[in-house]
Amino acid sequence: xxxxxxxxxxxxxxxxxxxxxxxxxxxxxxxxxxxxxxxxxxxxxxxxxxxxxxxxxxxxxxxxxxxxxxxxxxxxxxxxxxxxxxxxxxxxxxxxxxxxxxxxxxxxxxxxxxxxxxxxxxxxxxxxxxxxxxxxxxxxxxxxxxxxxxxxxxxxxxxxxxxxxxxxxxxxxxxxxxxxxxxxxxxxxxxxxxxxxxxxxxxxxxxxxxxxxxxxxxxxxxxxxxxxxxxxxxxxxxxxxxxxxxxxxxxxxxxxxxxxxxxxxxxxxxxxxxxxxxxxxxxxxxxxxxxxxxxxxxxxxxxxxxxxxxxxxxxxxxxxxxxx
Amino acid sequence: xxxxxxxxxxxxxxxxxxxxxxxxxxxxxxxxxxxxxxxxxxxxxxxxxxxxxxxxxxxxxxxxxxxxxxxxxxxxxxxxxxxxxxxxxxxxxxxxxxxxxxxxxxxxxxxxxxxxxxxxxxxxxxxxxxxxxxxxxxxxxxxxxxxxxxxxxxxxxxxxxxxxxxxxxxxxxxxxxxxxxxxxxxxxxxxxxxxxxxxxxxxxxxxxxxxxxxxxxxxxxxxxxxxxxxxxxxxxxxxxxxxxxxxxxxxxxxxxxxxxxxxxxxxxxxxxxxxxxxxxxxxxxxxxxxxxxxxxxxxxxxxxxxxxxxxxxxxxxxxxxxxx
Amino acid sequence: xxxxxxxxxxxxxxxxxxxxxxxxxxxxxxxxxxxxxxxxxxxxxxxxxxxxxxxxxxxxxxxxxxxxxxxxxxxxxxxxxxxxxxxxxxxxxxxxxxxxxxxxxxxxxxxxxxxxxxxxxxxxxxxxxxxxxxxxxxxxxxxxxxxxxxxxxxxxxxxxxxxxxxxxxxxxxxxxxxxxxxxxxxxxxxxxxxxxxxxxxxxxxxxxxxxxxxxxxxxxxxxxxxxxxxxxxxxxxxxxxxxxxxxxxxxxxxxxxxxxxxxxxxxxxxxxxxxxxxxxxxxxxxxxxxxxxxxxxxxxxxxxxxxxxxxxxxxxxxxxxxxx
Numbered sequence: 001x002x003x004x005x006x007x008x009x010x011x012x013x014x015x016x017x018x019x020x021x022x023x024x025x026x027x028x029x030x031x032x033x034x035x036x037x038x039x040x041x042x043x044x045x046x047x048x049x050x051x052x053x054x055x056x057x058x059x060x061x062x063x064x065x066x067x068x069x070x071x072x073x074x075x076x077x078x079x080x081x082x083x084x085x086x087x088x089x090x091x092x093x094x095x096x097x098x099x100x101x102x103x104x105x106x107x108x109x110x111x112x113x114x115x116x117x118x119x120x121x122x123x124x125x126x127x128x129x130x131x132x133x134x135x136x137x138x139x140x141x142x143x144x145x146x147x148x149x150x151x152x153x154x155x156x157x158x159x160x161x162x163x164x165x166x167x168x169x170x171x172x173x174x175x176x177x178x179x180x181x182x183x184x185x186x187x188x189x190x191x192x193x194x195x196x197x198x199x200x201x202x203x204x205x206x207x208x209x210x211x212x213x214x215x216x217x218x219x220x221x222x223x224x225x226x227x228x229x230x231x232x233x234x235x236x237x238x239x240x241x242x243x244x245x246x247x248x249x250x251x252x253x254x255x256x257x258x259x260x261x262x263x264x265x266x267x268x269x270x271x272x273x274x275x276x277x278x279x280x281x282x283x284x285x286x287x288x289x290x291x292x293x294x295x296x297x298x299x300x301x302x303x304x305x306x307x308x309x310x311x312x313x314x315x316x317x318x319x320x321x322x323x324x
Numbered sequence: 325x326x327x328x329x330x331x332x333x334x335x336x337x338x339x340x341x342x343x344x345x346x347x348x349x350x351x352x353x354x355x356x357x358x359x360x361x362x363x364x365x366x367x368x369x370x371x372x373x374x375x376x377x378x379x380x381x382x383x384x385x386x387x388x389x390x391x392x393x394x395x396x397x398x399x400x401x402x403x404x405x406x407x408x409x410x411x412x413x414x415x416x417x418x419x420x421x422x423x424x425x426x427x428x429x430x431x432x433x434x435x436x437x438x439x440x441x442x443x444x445x446x447x448x449x450x451x452x453x454x455x456x457x458x459x460x461x462x463x464x465x466x467x468x469x470x471x472x473x474x475x476x477x478x479x480x481x482x483x484x485x486x487x488x489x490x491x492x493x494x495x496x497x498x499x500x501x502x503x504x505x506x507x508x509x510x511x512x513x514x515x516x517x518x519x520x521x522x523x524x525x526x527x528x529x530x531x532x533x534x535x536x537x538x539x540x541x542x543x544x545x546x547x548x549x550x551x552x553x554x555x556x557x558x559x560x561x562x563x564x565x566x567x568x569x570x571x572x573x574x575x576x577x578x579x580x581x582x583x584x585x586x587x588x589x590x591x592x593x594x595x596x597x598x599x600x601x602x603x604x605x606x607x608x609x610x611x612x613x614x615x616x617x618x619x620x621x622x623x624x625x626x627x628x629x630x631x632x633x634x635x636x637x638x639x640x641x642x643x644x645x646x647x648x
Numbered sequence: 649x650x651x652x653x654x655x656x657x658x659x660x661x662x663x664x665x666x667x668x669x670x671x672x673x674x675x676x677x678x679x680x681x682x683x684x685x686x687x688x689x690x691x692x693x694x695x696x697x698x699x700x701x702x703x704x705x706x707x708x709x710x711x712x713x714x715x716x717x718x719x720x721x722x723x724x725x726x727x728x729x730x731x732x733x734x735x736x737x738x739x740x741x742x743x744x745x746x747x748x749x750x751x752x753x754x755x756x757x758x759x760x761x762x763x764x765x766x767x768x769x770x771x772x773x774x775x776x777x778x779x780x781x782x783x784x785x786x787x788x789x790x791x792x793x794x795x796x797x798x799x800x801x802x803x804x805x806x807x808x809x810x811x812x813x814x815x816x817x818x819x820x821x822x823x824x825x826x827x828x829x830x831x832x833x834x835x836x837x838x839x840x841x842x843x844x845x846x847x848x849x850x851x852x853x854x855x856x857x858x859x860x861x862x863x864x865x866x867x868x869x870x871x872x873x874x875x876x877x878x879x880x881x882x883x884x885x886x887x888x889x890x891x892x893x894x895x896x897x898x899x900x901x902x903x904x905x906x907x908x909x910x911x912x913x914x915x916x917x918x919x920x921x922x923x924x925x926x927x928x929x930x931x932x933x934x935x936x937x938x939x940x941x942x943x944x945x946x947x948x949x950x951x952x953x954x955x956x957x958x959x960x961x962x963x964x965x966x967x968x969x970x971x972x
Contacts, residue, residue: 001821001847005329005653010386029824029880033906042907062658064819064851090854093811110907163417171388173325176353180504180828184878184907199325203388206414230508232353258357259366259434259508329653334710487741495712497649500677504828523649527712530738554832556677582681583690583758583832 003063009202009212011278014059016215017198019099023083024050024191026069027103028183031079034071035107038120044183045105047190047223048078049140053101054217058282059087065098072102073133074119079105080133104140113185113226144222147270155236155252165291169207171200172236177229188227193253193269194218200237201249201273208239208247209287211277216246219272219307227255227268240272241304242290247275248304272307327387333526333536335602338383340539341522343423347407348374348515350393351427352507355403358395359431362444368507369429371514371547372402373464377425378541382606383411389422396426397457398443403429404457428464437509437550468546471594479560479576489615493531495524496560501553512551517577517593518542524561525573525597532563532571533611535601540570543596543631551579551592564596565628566614571599572628596631651711657850657860659926662707664863665846667747671731672698672839674717675751676831679727682719683755686768692831693753695838695871696726697788701749702865706930707735713746720750721781722767727753728781752788761833761874792870795918803884803900813939817855819848820884825877836875841901841917842866848885849897849921856887856895857935859925864894867920867955875903875916888920889952890938896952897921920955 007018024047031045059065066086073080085099109115124130158167173196181192198215205213227233234254241248253269277285292298331342348371355369383389390410397404409423433439448454482491497520505516522539529537551557558578565572577593601609616622655666672695679693707713714734721728733747757763772778806815821844829840846863853861875881882902889896901917925933940946 002657002851009326025824026822029822033880033904036906044907090851091858093855093858174350174353176349178504179506180826182827203326203414207417210415210417232357256357258360259368333650498674498677500673502828503830527650527738531741534739534741556681580681582684583692 001065003059003061003065005061008061011212012061013212013214013278014061015195015198015202016055016218016273017195019055019059019065019085020194020198020218021191022065022067023085023099023101024103024189024194026067026083027081027105028189028191030069030071031081031105031107034079034122035117035119041117042110043107043117044110044185045079046108046183046185046187046226047103048106049104049144049223050190050194050218050221051102051140052217052220053099055099055215057087057096057098058214059098064088064090071122073130073137074122075137076118077106077116078137079107079119080136081105108185110184113187140220143220147222153252155238162291164208164288165293166238166297169204170236170238171203171207172234173200174232174234177227177231177233179229182229186229188233190223193223193227193233194221196233196235197237197251197253197269197271198273200235201251201275204237204239204249205247205275205277208290209277211285213275213277215273216276217274221269221271223269225255225266225268228257230257230259232256232258233268239290240300241308242287243308245276245284245287246308247287247290248308249273249275250300325389327383327385327389329385332385335536336385337536337538337602338385339519339522339526340379340542341519343379343383343389343409344518344522344542345515346389346391347409347423347425348427348513348518350391350407351405351429352513352515354393354395355405355429355431358403358446359441359443365441366434367431367441368434368509369403370432370507370509370511370550371427372430373428373468373547374514374518374542374545375426375464376541376544377423379423379539381411381420381422382538383422388412388414395446397454397461398446399461400442401430401440402461403431403443404460405429432509434508437511464544467544471546477576479562486615488532488612489617490562490621493528494560494562495527495531496558497524498556498558501551501555501557503553506553510553512557514547517547517551517557518545520557520559521561521575521577521593521595522597524559525575525599528561528563528573529571529599529601532614533601535609537599537601539597540600541598545593545595547593549579549590549592552581554581554583556580556582557592563614564624565632566611567632569600569608569611570632571611571614572632573597573599574624649713651707651709651713653709656709659860660709661860661862661926662709663843663846663850664703664866664921665843667703667707667713667733668842668846668866669839670713670715671733671747671749672751672837672842674715674731675729675753676837676839678717678719679729679753679755682727682770683765683767689765690758691755691765692758692833693727694756694831694833694835694874695751696754697752697792697871698838698842698866698869699750699788700865700868701747703747703863705735705744705746706862707746712736712738719770721778721785722770723785724766725754725764726785727755727767728784729753756833758832761835788868791868795870801900803886810939812856812936813941814886814945817852818884818886819851819855820882821848822880822882825875825879825881827877830877834877836881838871841871841875841881842869844881844883845899845901845917845919846921848883849899849923852885852887852897853895853923853925856938857925859933861923861925863921864924865922869917869919871917873903873914873916876905878905878907880904880906881916887938888948889956890935891956893924893932893935894956895923895935895938896956897923898948
């Protein structure tokens with residue numbers, strides 16, 4: 001679809017959240033279609049996880065987004081989908097790859113939302129494809145267990161914070177989950193959640209560096225818990241790390257099922273977003289260093305540095321591999 | 325959240341209706357949460373009334389709106405909520421108060437929408453807070469009875485009206501109530517109604533003075549009757565009074581439950597909006613005087629003058645009090 | 649309502665699809681109201697057909713659209729509605745007619761969606777009005793049978809197409825039908841479908857001529873089949889014909905009820921859109937000629953030429969009649 005003014009920031013760059021939402025919609029469609037392709041209990045595919053995704057180049061208002069999706073692996077109860085986003089300037093005809101993403105879906109019964117159904121297996125062209133898919137499946141399973149443990153943290157307000165401290169840029173928003181946010185099962189689309197997360201992360205980044213910012217990448221996101229229609233969700237973000245030219249922001253989503261259900265507020269999702277600051281010509285600008293004050297902030301900064309260096313090393317290894 | 329191009333007029337000023345909608349969403353969330361805080365029948369808080377609110381300074385595209393809400397009084401069956409809106413330029417970090425509003429909600433049972441539930445009482449820091457709240461409660465109760473009587477009026481089309489007459493600028497729009505306009509109970513959010521009312525009032529004001537206009541204040545609004553999903557609502561506005569630099573517009577909302585229910589069209593809400601005209605530099609401009617023709621129009625003009633002078637006197641009294 | 653940035657293209661011209669959506673909303677409201685005007689089974693009017701409509705002049709951001717609707721004929725099971733759209737510049741007060749459209753609706757029972765109810769007859773001022781209405785009714789009935797047969801075609805992707813060929817500009821989008829797209833019966837509003845069709849047609853036109861384009865007219869559209877909530881719809885467009893200054897694009901809508909229903913993908917709607925290319929001053933520009941390659945493309949080009957010449961002849965006849 002064509003990118004509209006409301007999809008973009010003041011500088012005309014489309015929000016990463018808009019792109020994540022389109023990616024998730026494509027993934028939900030292809031995996032729901034696949035899981036219903038054999039006669040049996042009707043179901044809706046729910047997003048369980050998005051793998052780390054890089055935003056290779058920013059999109060602009062008026063460009064057309066081409067989203068294509070393909071199922072790359074099926075386990076007994078989950079579907080792996082590869083989604084590619086190409087942006088096309090329809091006036092010049094120029095096209096470029098904007099995003100590649102990998103998503104995991106789980107089919108839930110339309111009649112009983114707590115029942116996970118079986119996934120019809122796909123055919124692989126080569127045996128190695130199945131083996132590689134299985135390896136990815138095992139890896140993400142492990143990683144999901146890990147983030148589940150990290151989920152206890154909360155963000156507290158700070159009075160009169162100094163510029164460039166964590167408290168200075170931390171932000172949160174609340175959103176009442178309405179019908180248009182939800183799937184046929186009455187649960188929030190994963191894409192809607194990701195769009196809100198990107199919105200908060202973008203506010204944190206802009207508050208910190210006070211320039212035009214764009215999403216550079218999103219770390220793997222795990223959707224541990226569904227969020228029901230009528231919930232209030234609180235999306236909170238705080239900066240955890242800065243390199244010379246990038247900022248890492250941790251975002252939490254808490255759901256508050258305050259009507260109709262005797263249940264406590266719970267952590268539904270958390271993730272790391274990386275932002276860069278762009279000059280008017282679209283070049284990356286230096287970013288003010290994050291000032292850490294508490295022990296927790298210093299620890300999180302070091303952890304963020306670890307993720308940054310790991311990603312950098314991985315990218316260099318890939319480039320060397322590509323150059324061989 | 326960040327203000328988008330669709331939230332604003334051509335001059336980049338955010339519509340008052342967008343701000344009213346955010347205020348009401350915040351009020352609905354906090355009061356619904358409070359009314360469900362004790363075990364008992366689940367409920368949804370429905371907007372009963374918004375007190376007069378002033379728009380202290382216009383917001384612009386790209387600014388972030390910070391909305392905070394607090395419960396200030398509870399009667400047996402209603403909740404009073406104070407909502408503050410701060411606008412923040414995230415690039416400069418500058419913040420200012422945009423709005424302060426007081427809203428009254430009533431908890432309706434999720435199982436039986438016609439049943440008003442009891443509100444859990446709040447604790448007051450000082451006895452005077454409870455007494456002042458009670459006084460506000462009694463005052464609004466009286467005022468709600470009064471507007472109920474005024475509600476019989478209708479707006480008729482005028483052929484070939486002269487510029488600056490009432491008929492020249494009067495306007496109306498219709499809207500089919502869809503699922504995304506409604507609460508869990510299937511009734512229109514008060515904030516959605518107020519946004520439509522501001523849209524019509526803005527069109528009336530722009531037709532009259534043909535310049536860039538912004539909402540300056542909204543008089544108390546009483547929500548006498550709920551509006552159900554599937555209704556068509558007609559929102560009509562006509563100018564009632566002009567001072568040198570302001571315009572008062574009366575707005576009616578009529579609901580037409582034309583499907584599924586054997587019921588006549590009825591008046592659901594009515595209110596007065598005050599608009600000012602702004603120059604390119606954001607200074608208030610003189611406004612052409614409203615030409616009244618009929619006896620009714622002259623009477624409404626005088627009544628509007630009364631409200632204008634009363635508000636002016638109240639504001640001067642507050643400023644003197646503040647100066648002491 | 650006021651036209652917003654998201655309603656328009658980059659040049660500030662409001663999308664034809666936005667206008668079609670407003671027209672259909674007005675038609676659905678007036679015909680649903682009429683069909684429920686007598687005691688009996690409650691119903692919702694579903695769009696069956698839109699007659700050919702011309703976009704007489706483009707609307708711009710900030711203008712107000714005035715939509716008025718009137719019932720002009722009723723048969724036993726259908727309602728004909730005339731809708732007029734006027735655009736008004738509220739700053740200058742200038743008004744002009746933007747569109748005139750004729751729509752046909754059929755009342756479906758709210759309790760049993762497959763049951764078509766009877767329409768209360770309207771009163772005609774003159775006997776000729778009824779006769780002319782009956783003639784229009786018979787004509788559209790014939791035409792609906794014809795398009796039903798044409799509906800088998802599909803659009804296949806082309807690898808590395810040459811500029812200005814059919815394959816070069818053909819486009820498609822998918823959309824997951826959500827609650828806010830649907831009527832009370834849980835089926836997609838005809839207006840939502842037409843807005844998506846116009847979006848795809850606009851992308852095809854822009855890809856072909858790489859300039860600012862606007863919708864000039866839409867041929868009669870028949871809605872053969874309803875589309876249910878939860879379906880995925882694929883909207884595909886391909887260019888069929890170019891004259892010196894216009895482009896004809898054929899658009900198909902296919903619905904895929906992949907959840908909850910054991911049914912194949914089916915063709916729900918198809919139509920022809922005509923676009924023109926505009927200079928910065930709003931004058932029509934010459935359009936590159938469409939290069940046809942296959943026999944089918946050549947045949948469709950000739951058929952498009954037939955429609956183009958027929959419309960041109962009809963318009964000239966009308967102008968001569970008006971001049972007499």
